[in-house]
Structures are given as structure tokens and as C-alpha cells.
Amino acid sequence: MSLQGPARGPRVAAAVVLVFALVTWTGVWFSSAGNGAVSSMQPPFALAVTGVALPIMIGLWLRKQWAYWLGLIAAGWQFVSHALFLVVSMATQRPLGVLDWSFEMVLAVFLVVLLLPATRRGCAPSPNPAE
Numbered sequence: 001m002s003l004q005g006p007a008r009g010p011r012v013a014a015a016v017v018l019v020f021a022l023v024t025w026t027g028v029w030f031s032s033a034g035n036g037a038v039s040s041m042q043p044p045f046a047l048a049v050t051g052v053a054l055p056i057m058i059g060l061w062l063r064k065q066w067a068y069w070l071g072l073i074a075a076g077w078q079f080v081s082h083a084l085f086l087v088v089s090m091a092t093q094r095p096l097g098v099l100d101w102s103f104e105m106v107l108a109v110f111l112v113v114l115l116l117p118a119t120r121r122g123c124a125p126s127p128n129p130a131e
Contacts, residue, residue, distance in 0.1 A: 007122060009118035014058075016113055020106045021057075023102050023106050024049045027100075030097070052074050068123035075114065082103060082107065086104060
């Protein structure tokens with residue numbers, strides 16, 4: 001199985017979703033380790049992210065159109081939500097950690113990869129049902 005043609009975009013997006021989930025769980029681990037690391041990630045949040053990310057990741061890997069749209073909606077909502085959290089945190093002078101910024105950056109990368117024409121074409125229904 002090669003990453004040529006229409007499979008490349010959706011599979012790269014699926015890999016970014018995996019990185020996103022790993023960044024989230026890393027934030028949970030650092031915040032619960034008691035090592036003084038600053039992170040806003042908590043286990044219920046990470047479980048919710050994983051519950052949404054896992055089907056999106058699998059669907060994108062399989063190049064399903066529903067995964068493209070669900071990923072676009074979920075990532076767009078989370079990007080705006082987390083950006084507002086960052087703005088409020090900076091306005092109230094709450095300390096922000098590297099993982100808080102990494103979370104937003106991975107979301108931005110995912111949205112960019114998802115919005116690439118190759119990714120959308122890769123998730124579009126095939127005109128030939130035999131494919």
C-alpha cells in the first residue's frame with residue numbers, strides 16, 4: 001500500500017489526528033505528574049478528544065467522506081474554542097505551557113492538511129463503485 005495519489009492527503013490527516021491525541025494525553029500526563037508543568041489538559045477532556053479522534057482517524061485512513069466532514073467540524077470547533085481559551089488565559093495572565101500552544105498548533109496543521117484539495121479529493125466518493 002503506497003501513499004501515492006488520492007490516499008496521501010487523508011492518510012497524512014489521519015497521522016496528524018494521532019499526533020493530536022498524543023499531545024492531548026501528554027498534557028494530561030504532565031499535569032498529573034506533579035512536576036510543575038503547566039497544562040490545561042485533564043483526563044475527561046482527553047477521553048472526549050480520544051473518543052472523537054479515534055473514529056475520525058480510522059475514517060480518514062479508510063478515506064471516508066463522513067470522516068472528512070466530521071474532522072473538519074470537530075477540528076474547527078476545537079480550534080476556535082482553544083484559541084478563545086488562549087486569549088482569555090493571556091488576558092488574565094494565567095501561565096500557559098508549551099503543550100497548550102502545541103495543542104493549538106497541531107489543530108492548525110490538521111485543519112490545513114484537511115483543507116488541501118488532495119485530502120478532499122481523497123475522501124470524495126469514488127465514481128467507480130468497483131474501487
